[in-house]
Amino acid sequence: MTILTFTLILLAGAYLAGLVGSLTGLGGGVVVIPLLTLVFHVDIRYAIGAALLASIANSSGAASAYVKEGITNIRLGMFLEIATTVGAVVGAMLAVYTPTNTIAILFGCILLFSAAMTLRKKNQVALTDGSRTAAFLKLNGNYPTQAGVVEYKLKNVGAGFSIMTVAGILSGLLGIGSGALKVLAMDSTMHIPFKVSTTTSNFMIGVTAAASAVVYLQRGYMDPAIAFPVVLGVLGGAFTGARLLKKIDPKVLRYIFCAAIVFVAAEMMYNGIQHKF
Amino acid sequence: MNTPHKTKGIADRDIELLVGRLLRSGVITASCIVLIGGIYLLLQNGSSAMPSYHHFGGENASYTTFQGILSSAWHLNAKGIVQLGIVVLIATPVLRIALSLFGFALEKDWLYVIITTIVLAVMLLSTIGGLKI
Numbered sequence: 001m002t003i004l005t006f007t008l009i010l011l012a013g014a015y016l017a018g019l020v021g022s023l024t025g026l027g028g029g030v031v032v033i034p035l036l037t038l039v040f041h042v043d044i045r046y047a048i049g050a051a052l053l054a055s056i057a058n059s060s061g062a063a064s065a066y067v068k069e070g071i072t073n074i075r076l077g078m079f080l081e082i083a084t085t086v087g088a089v090v091g092a093m094l095a096v097y098t099p100t101n102t103i104a105i106l107f108g109c110i111l112l113f114s115a116a117m118t119l120r121k122k123n124q125v126a127l128t129d130g131s132r133t134a135a136f137l138k139l140n141g142n143y144p145t146q147a148g149v150v151e152y153k154l155k156n157v158g159a160g161f162s163i164m165t166v167a168g169i170l171s172g173l174l175g176i177g178s179g180a181l182k183v184l185a186m187d188s189t190m191h192i193p194f195k196v197s198t199t200t201s202n203f204m205i206g207v208t209a210a211a212s213a214v215v216y217l218q219r220g221y222m223d224p225a226i227a228f229p230v231v232l233g234v235l236g237g238a239f240t241g242a243r244l245l246k247k248i249d250p251k252v253l254r255y256i257f258c259a260a261i262v263f264v265a266a267e268m269m270y271n272g273i274q275h276k277f
Numbered sequence: 278m279n280t281p282h283k284t285k286g287i288a289d290r291d292i293e294l295l296v297g298r299l300l301r302s303g304v305i306t307a308s309c310i311v312l313i314g315g316i317y318l319l320l321q322n323g324s325s326a327m328p329s330y331h332h333f334g335g336e337n338a339s340y341t342t343f344q345g346i347l348s349s350a351w352h353l354n355a356k357g358i359v360q361l362g363i364v365v366l367i368a369t370p371v372l373r374i375a376l377s378l379f380g381f382a383l384e385k386d387w388l389y390v391i392i393t394t395i396v397l398a399v400m401l402l403s404t405i406g407g408l409k410i
Contacts, residue, residue, distance in 0.1 A: 004323035007315075043333040053363060057304060060369050064300035067293050074293060078377060079392055085399040092403075138388070206300075206370040207396070213367045214404045218342070220335030224359035225328070228315035231366065235308055 003225065006040075011229040013039065014054070018237020021058065023245060024257045025198055026114055027205060028054035028234035029176040033107060034264045038271070042226065044100045048175030049221030052213045054234040055177040059206035061238055066199040073141045076154075076192075077200045080164045084182070084208040087168020092212035095173050096219075104272030107174050111265035114180040115258040122194040123187045126152035133157040134190075143196050152193055160190040172212035177205035292380035296373055303369030307362045314350075314358030321355055371400050 017031035029051035036047035066072045095103070130140050130153025140153040154160075163185035167178040179201050186197035216222060339345040340360045349357025374397050381389040 001327045002324050003327050004319055006327040007319060007323075040330070042330040045333045046330050053366060056366055056370065057308070060300045060304045060366075060373075064297040064304070067297040067300070070290070070293060072293075074289070074296065074377065075389060078374075078389065078396060081374075081396045082392065082399070085396055085403075089399065089403045138386075207374065207400070210367050210370040211400055211403050217363070217367070220337070220341050222340075222360070222363060223330070223336060224314070224340060224356040224363070225318065226330065227363055228311050228318065228359045231311050231363070232308060232315070235304065 007225070007229045010036075010040070010226070011233045014230045014233025015237040015240075016233075017054070018058065018234035018239075019241045019244075020237075020257065021234070022062065022238040022241030023248065023253055024118060025179065026118070026257075026261075027177045027179050027202075028058045028238065029209075030111065030114060030261075032230060032234065033175065034111075034268060036226070036230075037104070038264070038267060044103060045221050046223050046226055048095070048103075049213075049216045049223070050226050050230040051175040052209045052216060053222065053227055053231050055171075055175075055209040056206045056213065057231050057235045058238050059177060059202055059204075059209065061235055062242065063199070063203040063206065065242070066202065069144065071143045071195055071199045072203045073139070073143075073192075073196055073200050074203070075137075076139045076141070076186075077203045079137055079139060080161065080182075080185075081204055081207050083161050083164035084168035084171065084204060085211040087165040087170075088172035088208045088211035089215070091169040091172020091174075092215035093172075094169070098173065101272045101275050103174060105269050106170075107176075108265040108269035108272065110170060110174065110176065110178075110180075111261050111268065115261040115265070117180040117184060118254050119258055123191060123197075124194055126150050126193050127154060127191045129153060131155040131157060141196070143193065145195075150193070152196065154190045154192050156189050156191070160185045163189060168208055168211075171205075171208045172215075175209075175212075175216070177209055179205060288384070292377060292384075295380065296376060299373055299376055300369060303365065303372065307366035307369065310362030310365060311359050312362075314355050314360075314362055317353075318355035318359060371397075371404070374400060 013035050017035055018028045021028040021031050032051040032054045033047045036042040037044050134140055134154045134157055142149050142151045167181035171178040182201035183197050186192045187194055339349045346360045350361040378393040381393055
């Protein structure tokens with residue numbers, strides 16, 4: 001296969017990954033790793049490097065719009081980024097000592113967890129009495145809805161912070177944004193309305209990924225010939241996905257995607273156990 | 278937003294708009310550089326055989342150190358240009374934090390100046406520790 005053919009196929013695949021990733025809220029990274037390793041048989045370390053870049057591109061692209069609309073809670077994001085960036089650096093360091101098969105199995109588990117998270121009941125009610133820590137840290141906020149501006153408060157700051165550290169470690173270790181874990185910390189634990197959780201999670205993913213991306217760049221995990229079609233494809237797919245989102249019923253999509261992701265997760269774990277990476 | 282400094286000077290909303298604009302321009306700049314480098318790469322090597330990515334070899338110093346990337350991009354090396362675009366992409370979120378720090382300082386929100394400084398310090402430590410400058 002020539003480089004041109006490989007680039008064009010990868011570009012199309014990455015476009016699809018960005019499209020599906022943005023429509024389901026899982027981001028590009030989760031789709032890019034199985035695509036590269038299972039379809040193209042690329043070493044998982046190159047795939048992790050490419051997936052981190054896809055996460056940054058996807059997050060920065062989408063976050064610019066959400067921030068403008070005033071849904072993202074930037075103080076909350078900044079506070080929790082202490083946990084995710086420290087975690088991400090630790091995760092990137094741990095990755096050297098972790099065998100690639102273990103990474104593949106762990107990645108499969110995260111995929112299964114992410115699939116379950118997209119099917120779960122979402123927290124839509126704004127909390128009216130938050131904790132004192134949340135008030136001290138000025139984490140309570142408001143966001144615009146069709147019915148007007150909604151004020152919300154939050155609680156369980158410590159627990160949310162701990163889950164965010166785990167999300168950061170996994171993000172550094174596996175090269176993904178850990179969006180599902182970030183949403184779990186904010187939505188289920190801190191009781192933040194779902195829309196604020198997802199947009200703030202998206203806003204944070206770029207920073208978490210960038211924290212470990214430098215470590216991976218220096219280790220030579222980022223190959224320009226792989227990165228170039230992946231970054232452009234995922235970005236293009238994400239832009240199309242953001243437009244399509246208004247026309248497609250996300251519920252149907254979510255079920256189809258969950259089935260697909262369970263299949264991919266099983267294959268990743270099987271290959272990991274068989275030492276095929 | 279709920280800021281006591283709404284009437285005088287900068288408010289949360291201004292920071293949000295600035296951050297949004299920075300993120301967008303960073304991504305657009307990065308993808309333009311990556312696109313130029315990528316097309317150039319294909320024009321040069323498009324018809325040669327695909328390297329084996331099945332075995333991990335790692336990139337050499339021209340694509341893994343800041344100086345190496347800058348110098349290979351300067352010498353119009355296609356892979357160097359792509360890698361420069363990637364550095365811009367990675368730098369965008371870091372710049373976003375620096376910009377927020379500036380915004381919180383203008384708002385005189387010292388608690389968040391401290392929080393943002395911690396995040397920025399972690400990012401810079403990872404950058405300096407990661408990039409062999």
